[in-house]
Amino acid sequence: MKKIFAFTLTLLLLTITPPSLPKSFSFEIFYPKMGYPAIVERGGSFEIIISKVDFSRIEAKIETSYEPTPDEIYVEIENVSIGEKIYIKARIPELAPPELYNITVLIDGVEKKEVRAVNVVENISQNFKIAHISDLHVGDPRGIRINLKEKINLRAIKKCIEEINLIHPDFAIITGDLVYGARYEEEYEKLYEILEEFDVPFYICPGNHDGYFKASEDGFNFWENYFGLKNYSFSYGNAQFIMVNSYDWDKKDRLAFSLIPLNWGGAISDEQIKWIEEELKEEYSIKFICLHHNPLWDTKNNSLLGKSYYGREKLIDLIKNYSVNFVLAGHVHADDVTVFGATTFITTTTPSSSCRDYWGYRIIEFRNWSFYSCNYKEPKYSIPSYMLNITHEGDKKIFVENNLEINLTLHLKFFVKSGNYKVMNGEVEQIREKDGYMQIYVRSEVERESIKEIYLI
Numbered sequence: 135m136k137k138i139f140a141f142t143l144t145l146l147l148l149t150i151t152p153p154s155l156p157k158s159f160s161f162e163i164f165y166p167k168m169g170y171p172a173i174v175e176r177g178g179s180f181e182i183i184i185s186k187v188d189f190s191r192i193e194a195k196i197e198t199s200y201e202p203t204p205d206e207i208y209v210e211i212e213n214v215s216i217g218e219k220i221y222i223k224a225r226i227p228e229l230a231p232p233e234l235y236n237i238t239v240l241i242d243g244v245e246k247k248e249v250r251a252v253n254v255v256e257n258i259s260q261n262f263k264i265a266h267i268s269d270l271h272v273g274d275p276r277g278i279r280i281n282l283k284e285k286i287n288l289r290a291i292k293k294c295i296e297e298i299n300l301i302h303p304d305f306a307i308i309t310g311d312l313v314y315g316a317r318y319e320e321e322y323e324k325l326y327e328i329l330e331e332f333d334v335p336f337y338i339c340p341g342n343h344d345g346y347f348k349a350s351e352d353g354f355n356f357w358e359n360y361f362g363l364k365n366y367s368f369s370y371g372n373a374q375f376i377m378v379n380s381y382d383w384d385k386k387d388r389l390a391f392s393l394i395p396l397n398w399g400g401a402i403s404d405e406q407i408k409w410i411e412e413e414l415k416e417e418y419s420i421k422f423i424c425l426h427h428n429p430l431w432d433t434k435n436n437s438l439l440g441k442s443y444y445g446r447e448k449l450i451d452l453i454k455n456y457s458v459n460f461v462l463a464g465h466v467h468a469d470d471v472t473v474f475g476a477t478t479f480i481t482t483t484t485p486s487s488s489c490r491d492y493w494g495y496r497i498i499e500f501r502n503w504s505f506y507s508c509n510y511k512e513p514k515y516s517i518p519s520y521m522l523n524i525t526h527e528g529d530k531k532i533f534v535e536n537n538l539e540i541n542l543t544l545h546l547k548f549f550v551k552s553g554n555y556k557v558m559n560g561e562v563e564q565i566r567e568k569d570g571y572m573q574i575y576v577r578s579e580v581e582r583e584s585i586k587e588i589y590l591i
Contacts, residue, residue, distance in 0.1 A: 161185045163239055164219065166251040168326075169361040171335040173253045173305065173370060174226050179212060180252070182222040182239060189241045194224055196235035199250050200330070202549050203568040205231065230254050231566055234333060253305070253335040258371040260503045263303035265334070266496040266516075267294065268426070268464025269484035271343065272328065273314035273321035276488040285486065290519065291328055294485035294495055297522045299333040300534075302545035303497060305370070306334055309464040309482075310341025310380070310426030315353055316393060322356040339377040340364050341426035341465060342398040342436075346390035354388075365406060367413045372503050374418035378425035378449075380463075382406055387441065399433025400426070400465075402445030410449070414456035419503045421458045428463035429453070430472060430479050453477050459505070460498075469496075471514040480508060482516050493519045510540065530555075531589040536580045548574040548590055555590040 165183040166172035172180040182194060195208045207230050213223040222239075235252045238245055270291050271277075277285055284290040298306060313321035329336070338361060345354040345364075357364060364379040381388070382403045389396050402410075402425075414421065427433055429449045434442040453461065454475055461479045468490040470481045482496040483489050496516035499506040510517045521537040529550050536542055546560070552572050560578035567573075580586045 159187055159244065161187045161239075161241060161244070161246055163237070163246050163248045163251075164362060166237060167248045167362050168250040168329060169336065169338040170363060170366060170368070171251050171253055171305075171337070173255060173258065173335055175255055175257055176226055176230055176232065177228040179223055179225045182224055182237070184220045184222070184239055184241075184246070186216065186219055187241060189220075191240075191242055192220075192222060193240040194222065195238050195240075196226070196230070196252050196254070197238065199234050199236050201233070201566070201573060203566045203571055203573045205233070205235075205566065205568075207235075226252075226254055231564060232256050233566075234335060249330060250332065250335070255304075259304075260371065261501045262370065262373075263301075263500075264498045265298045265301070265303045265306035265336075266309070266462050266480065266482045266498055267298070267306060267485060268309040268482050269311040269341070269467055269487055270308065270325070270328075271311055271314050271484065271487040272325040273316050274343075274487050275314075277484075277486055277493075280489070280493065284520075288324070288328060288486070290486035290493055292331060294493070294519050295328070295331045296524075297517075297519060298495060299331075300522060300524065300544045300546070301497060301542060303334060306332065306336035307375070307422075307424050307462055308336055308338045309424055309462050310339055311343040311464060312338065312341070313344055313353070315343045315346045315390065315395075318351045318353050318356050322360055326360055337368065337375065337377060337424070339424055339426065340379055340381060342381045342388075342395070342400075345381050345388055346395050347385045347388040348390050348392075352385070352388075365409070369418065372419040373422065373500070374413070374416060374420065375422045375424060376410060376413050378402060378410065378423060379406065380425040380427040380429075383444075387439070396439055397437045397441055399436035399441060400429070400443040400446065401441075402449055404445070404448075407445055407448045407452070411452055411456075414452060414458070420460070420500070420505075421456065422460045422462060423449075423453065423458055424462045426463060427465050428470075428479055428481055429461065430474060431466075469494075469514045469516050471508065478505075478508070485519055491515070495519065510538070530591075531587065534578070534580050534586045534588065536582060536584055536586070539582050541582050542580050544578050544580055546576045546578060546588060548576065550574065550590065558589050558591060559586060560588045 162185045174180045209224040383401045467484045494516040498508045523535045525533040560576040563575040
């Protein structure tokens with residue numbers, strides 16, 4: 135009887151807790167992420183950083199971001215090292231089409247995905263363009279006096295993204311105030327959805343509206359949950375970009391009551407200043423500092439507590455001592471370009487909030503690792519939104535209306551059934567085909583103040 139009882143008990147325990155079932159666990163991807171992506175040449179290597187977990191097998195794949203002709207490509211895992219985190223060196227296959235991809239990491243069958251996190255390019259060129267945007271202010275009621283209709287459903291921000299996608303710079307920099315701060319949970323969720331509409335990789339740093347501390351919520355907790363780091367650096371070939379958190383106050387100094395903050399001016403902590411200096415010691419042909427509050431201007435009038443821009447003088451000294459070429463900023467909802475010493479300080483208007491002139495964005499261009507242009511119109515003005523429009527007529531014809539006073543090279547996509555097509559008024563950049571359909575990427579030169587028809591035959 136004892137043997138029968140023991141055998142029955144063993145069977146019961148095996149039924150409740152089968153030894154073959156895997157352990158349940160989760161992990162996080164720290165890099166690359168949407169807002170802090172990796173730009174990698176075909177055949178090139180990049181780093182993936184994840185939280186530390188026990189594992190027996192690691193895999194990773196990239197998948198096209200919401201394209202109608204999806205690709206799924208496994209990357210080669212070249213090396214894995216373990217410290218406080220797991221560092222994975224991965225290589226992009228030579229045949230991977232240039233595109234913006236999601237990345238999925240698989241650990242013993244458990245998946246974690248980051249969208250729009252890896253941009254595969256043919257090559258990192260010495261001739262490149264950056265889009266500079268600032269102060270998106272998702273959830274901000276201001277700006278309705280400029281255009282009430284376009285404030286509804288965040289159309290103005292979406293229109294800005296649409297135009298940047300058409301111009302298709304190598305990447306975009308967004309310098310803070312991505313949300314408004316009235317209802318952080320809703321605003322960050324909506325912001326994440328809107329940012330997924332970018333067809334180009336982008337990098338972000340926070341502003342004051344992103345990090346108010348209120349009784350019910352801390353904006354920076356949401357930032358960290360969605361985007362991770364508030365300050366970091368990256369390089370693009372010979373160019374260095376240092377993304378700074380210029381709202382680096384203690385919680386008590388970020389306090390806000392409803393929509394009234396005690397302090398909305400700048401602060402860069404001593405710890406962050408030390409980090410910036412270490413980054414600036416690296417050798418690059420071009421050096422950028424990107425942040426929300428322009429260090430040329432004190433922000434004491436942005437504080438009910440009378441607090442000045444903490445760390446501003448120290449940052450100015452670093453900019454001067456390490457020959458920083460450019461500082462990109464926002465906050466004031468206006469265009470400004472000021473040359474101070476060897477440094478060009480650039481602020482750009484908002485695409486959707488209250489502003490001095492108009493909603494817009496800026497394109498900064500470099501040729502042969504040298505500065506070429508940053509103004510739509512001299513001496514300081516960015517590109518106004520709503521001057522560049524496209525209309526689709528069926529699936530084989532696109533009308534482009536360029537009301538700007540500059541010629542543009544635009545990038546368009548056709549999604550059609552598989553077949554032999556000729557592009558009129560444009561050049562094919564690449565074709566991706568799957569399951570009887572094809573996506574044709576087209577480049578077209580559109581003259582200033584003109585309408586152009588690009589179509590397939």
